[in-house]
Amino acid sequence: MLFRAAVFAGLAALALAGCTTPGARIPNATPEEIAAAAYRHPGPPAITLYTMINNRTDAGAHSSMMINAPSQRVVFDPAGSVRADYLVEADDVLYGITPRIEGFYERAHARETYRVRIQRIEVPPEVAEQALRLVQGYGSVPHAQCTVATSGVLSQLPGFEGIKNTWFPVKLADQLAEMPGVTERVLREDDADDKALAIAAGPGDQPNQ
Incomplete structure (x- = not known):
């Protein structure tokens, strides 16, 4: 009973923090759309962990990660809310992560009430490709389980064996x-506390190269 209560308490805390997907999901992109959107970044293979943190309470609100694999670069945004018809997404994986979309994704989360902790680690090409396969095969993530999904993927990768599964974004970032x-x-940014406005505005004049 105590364990079950702790789990429900964790879910409630994350739901309040914002690790949920409001409203209806956008239908998955087709395989043809995903293939057309694929983007290969010239930089070294790497994994970037994003942790969204409440500026008032320092509590974690969301976890996601960008994977720069030799075959393509994607963002795994489990139970995320950055969704729009100009983004190519299937089962919480965002495709076509050009520098323009990367910058938009980061800035969409940063506003007067939230900051984004961005941690990057270079990995061997085969590890990046394994991470890509894992997120593509994970499936749509239930509400409030963004950090469970992200930590679960990381813990399966060679070199990340020390990462323990957790519900809490800041604990994952600290690991x-x-x-x-x-x-x-x-x-950090001082935009108004309405992420929907940033998403509706789109990438705008973010650099494309």
């Missing part, structure tokens, strides 16, 4: 921070 080779930055 990753202990790994050698991780670089970190924090994105």
Whole structure:
């Protein structure tokens, strides 16, 4: 009973923090749309963990990650809310992550009430490809389970064996921070506290190269 109560308490806390997908889901992109959107980034294979943090309480609100694999670059946005008809998405994987879309994705989450902790670690090509396969095969993630999904994928990768499954975004980020080779930055913006406005505005004049 105590364990069950703790689980429900964790779910409630994450739901309040914003690790949910409001409203109806957009239908999955077709295989043809996904293939057409595929983008290969010239940088080294890497995994970037995004942690959205409430500026008032310092509580984690959402976890997601970008995977730069040799075959293509994607964002795994489990139970996320960055969805629009100009984004190519299937089962919580966003495709076509050009520098323009990358910048838009990061800035869509940063506003006066939330900051984004961004941690990047370079990995061997085969590890990046394994991460890509795992997120593509994970399926649509239930509400409030963004960090469970993200930590679950990371913990299966060679070199990430020390990552433990967790419900809590900041705890996952703190675990990753202990790994050698991780670089970190924090994105802060003073946009109004309405992410829907940023999503509706789209990538705008974000750099495309």
